[in-house]
Each structure stands twice: as C-alpha cells, then as structure tokens.
Amino acid sequence: MKLKIFPLLALSFFFLNSARAIGFDKGIDTLHASALKPFGRTIINVAKKLELISSAAHFGFKFSGDSCVIFADVPNAWEHNYLQYEIDGVYQKRIRIDGNKPRPITIKATGKGEHTIWIYKATEAHTGAILIGNIVARKVKALTVPKAPLIEFIGNSITCGAASDTTDYPCGTGDYHDQHNAYLAYGPRVARKLGLNYLMSSVSGIGIYRTWNADGPAMPDVYEHLDFHANTKQQWDFKTYSPAIVSIALGTNDFSTGDGKSVRKPFDDSLFMKRYVNFIKLIKSKYPKAQIAILSSPMVKGAQQEVFEQLLVEIKNQVDALYPQDREVKTFFFKPMDPHGCTSHPSVTDHLILADELYPFYRAMLK
Structure with a gap:
C-alpha cells in the first residue's frame, strides 16, 4: 500500500513546489481542470483532474504574456504518453509526458500579448489517459470549442493516426504509441478543413x-464503454454530443490474415455484414439524426478490395431498407495506397492525401 501512495504524495509535492518556482505566489492566475471545457471522451476524476481519454481529445485556453505552464501527468510511474498543441492557430509539436519524471510543461509564445492555445491528446484511448491538473499563466481563461457541425470518426489504427509520425522515434524503435499523431490523422485534418468539430x-x-x-473484442463490443475497453464498467454518455455525420472506417483488421501464430479462420462475409448492420443500428439508436458514412480502406487491395467494396454496398442497401425515412447511408471507397509510415500504416503525409480524398465526399454530405 505504501508503494502505491508514495508516488502520489511525491507528485503532489512536486506540483506545489513547481508552481511556486514559476511564480504561483506572485499573482499569476491559475486555471483549474474543472474549469476547462474539453471536447472528446473525457472525465473529471475523483482527484479533480481532467482525464483526456480518446484520440485527439482537446481543450483550449487563452493567456497573456510570453509563456504558460501546464501541469500534466500520467497515472503510473512506468507509463509515458503524448500531448500535442497549436498556438495562435499554428500546429507546433508533440510533448512527451513521463510518469517517472513529472515536470511542468512550459509553452513559450512569441510576444507578450494575448495568445490562444489548443492542447490535444496525441494517442489513443488504449494508451491510457493523460491527466491535466491546472494551467498557470497571466489572465488565463478557458475557451469553448466554437459551434460547428460535428463529425465522429469511428475506426482503427489508421483513424488513430498510429505509426504515422517518426519525428521522435524511427520505425522499429520505442513503444507502439511513440509514433502516434492523432492531430495529423486524416479525420481531424479533413474536419478542420471543413470547419467541423x-x-x-x-x-x-x-x-x-x-x-x-x-x-475480439470488436468495435461493437467496446463502443459504449468510456475508454473502449470491454471490461470497463463506466459507460460513455452519448447525450454529450450530437454528430451531424458518423463516419465508420472498419474492416481492415477483419480482412487481416493475423499474426501467423494465432489460429485465424477465413474471413466470414456473412458475419461481417451482420455485425456491421447491427452496429449501424446501435449508432442510430444513439444518434437518430446523424447521417452515416461507411468507408473502405486504403490498405485493403486486390481481390479483397473488390469483396470489401461489394460488402459495403450490400450493407448500405440493407440499412437503407431498414430505415426508409432516414437519409441514405453514404459509401466512400479509398484509392489503394502504398503507405510510408511504420508497420504498413499511412505516414502523416499519407494522411494528408487521405484527407484530401475525403474532403469533397464530406462536403457533399453536409450540403
């Protein structure tokens, strides 16, 4: 028990003294986690810290002066995770947070006027939460995400932006999430271009x-759970948001031939269609007004690509027949891609290509 308590006490002591060191006692303002207005799957935990859970979960604030300080940590000493940020509308970089080396994050700005910062979780939910304690700066104030139509991106590692960014760790080095970059994944990129949340x-x-x-577990098994873990009791509150579009990009891993070690049954097209249609039913029960888009995969090629696209058309037809009063399901077929990221994933440059492909598709749906 003492081993579990000690890191928490040490972390609290560190935060207190770090705050004093940067001028906390000299009239600099503090913005607490409970006052932030985050977007994405997040919670305020029992320690009154903001937990950023889902990929690209984000929050914003403005401040005056040439710097601000963010107190962030991860739940365990042996973990590390990544935030990323933009300042005054310009993307900057990822920031590594190490559990065994808690330290305040100082962000420098150009000039002493007012600045706007948006902080994003660079990694996916299964990497673990990032905890935000408070923000220290002059005239610091939380920002609300501007009102705009919302698009929800449901998918796999490609949607996460996994294995895409080798800025800090080349392929084959570090841990799996060391190359995650959710901000520069195709979904957030095309959403920003369209002015969407x-x-x-x-x-x-x-x-x-x-x-x-x-x-398994597959997406239908984890979608309703807060952190996409099937054994997590806490459920996500779907009343939090009301998407205009729900975009589903699943299938790449269903078609996978596996790791060569585990027993892998042949792809089951009937089960694929059944589970996909039932998943869309689930989404419609959560978001009755949302328009549904189902996407293929740039990684599925050749004969599998033909089968995949045919199945998506059949799924669309089945759902449209079940919901004749709703707007029809839209389908989008990616062009095959030779990816340049790690482990056959798209790179951040490849994600820009995917975003540009999708832009006219989503723009037409919004009209």
Whole structure:
C-alpha cells in the first residue's frame, strides 16, 4: 500500500513546489481542470483532474504574456504518453509526458500579448489517459470549442493516426504509441478543413467482428464503454454530443490474415455484414439524426478490395431498407495506397492525401 501512495504524495509535492518556482505566489492566475471545457471522451476524476481519454481529445485556453505552464501527468510511474498543441492557430509539436519524471510543461509564445492555445491528446484511448491538473499563466481563461457541425470518426489504427509520425522515434524503435499523431490523422485534418468539430472513436487493431489477430473484442463490443475497453464498467454518455455525420472506417483488421501464430479462420462475409448492420443500428439508436458514412480502406487491395467494396454496398442497401425515412447511408471507397509510415500504416503525409480524398465526399454530405 505504501508503494502505491508514495508516488502520489511525491507528485503532489512536486506540483506545489513547481508552481511556486514559476511564480504561483506572485499573482499569476491559475486555471483549474474543472474549469476547462474539453471536447472528446473525457472525465473529471475523483482527484479533480481532467482525464483526456480518446484520440485527439482537446481543450483550449487563452493567456497573456510570453509563456504558460501546464501541469500534466500520467497515472503510473512506468507509463509515458503524448500531448500535442497549436498556438495562435499554428500546429507546433508533440510533448512527451513521463510518469517517472513529472515536470511542468512550459509553452513559450512569441510576444507578450494575448495568445490562444489548443492542447490535444496525441494517442489513443488504449494508451491510457493523460491527466491535466491546472494551467498557470497571466489572465488565463478557458475557451469553448466554437459551434460547428460535428463529425465522429469511428475506426482503427489508421483513424488513430498510429505509426504515422517518426519525428521522435524511427520505425522499429520505442513503444507502439511513440509514433502516434492523432492531430495529423486524416479525420481531424479533413474536419478542420471543413470547419467541423470532430470526435475520435478509434482503437488500433480493431474490426467490426474481430481484431487483427483475435476473435475480439470488436468495435461493437467496446463502443459504449468510456475508454473502449470491454471490461470497463463506466459507460460513455452519448447525450454529450450530437454528430451531424458518423463516419465508420472498419474492416481492415477483419480482412487481416493475423499474426501467423494465432489460429485465424477465413474471413466470414456473412458475419461481417451482420455485425456491421447491427452496429449501424446501435449508432442510430444513439444518434437518430446523424447521417452515416461507411468507408473502405486504403490498405485493403486486390481481390479483397473488390469483396470489401461489394460488402459495403450490400450493407448500405440493407440499412437503407431498414430505415426508409432516414437519409441514405453514404459509401466512400479509398484509392489503394502504398503507405510510408511504420508497420504498413499511412505516414502523416499519407494522411494528408487521405484527407484530401475525403474532403469533397464530406462536403457533399453536409450540403
């Protein structure tokens, strides 16, 4: 028990003294986590910290002066995670947070006037939450995400922006999430270009009825759980947001041939369609007014690509027949891609290509 309590006490002591060191006692303002207005799957935990859970979950604030300080940490000493940020509308970089080396994050700005910062979670929910304690700066004030139509992106590692960014760790080095970059994934990119708000509901390796190397849990099994873990009791409150579009990009991992070690049954097209249609039913029960888009995969090619696209058309037809009064389901087929990221994933440059492909598709749906 003492081993579990000590890191928390040390962390609290560190935060207190770090705040004093940067001038907390000299009239600099403090913005507490409970006053932030985050967007994405988040919660305020029992310690009154903001937990950023889903990919690209974000919050904004403005301040005056040439710097601000953010107190962020991760739940365990042996973990690390990543935030990323933009300042005054310009994307900057990722920031690594190490559990065994808690330190305040100082962000420098150009000039001493007023500045706007948006902070994003760079990694996916299964990487673990990032905890935000408070923000210290002059005239610091929380920002609300501007009102705009919302698009929810449901998908796998491609949607997460996994294995896309080798800025800090080349492929084959570090941990899996060391190359995550949710901000520069295709979904957030095309949403920003369209002036939309976005919500990321994505899990690496997941499919509609199986994962890349196992029988499950698949997305329908975890979607209603706060952190996309099937054994998590806390459910996500779907009344939090009301998307105009729900975009589903699942299937890459269902078609996967596996890891070569686990027993892998042949792809089951009937089960794929059944689970996909039932998942869309679930989404419609949560968001009755949302328009549904189902996407193929740039990673599924050749004969599999033809089968995949045919199945999506059949799924669309089945759902449209079940909901004749609703707007029809839209389908989008990616062009095949030779990816340049790690482990056959799109790179951040590849994600820009995917976003540009999708832009006219979503723009037409909004009209």
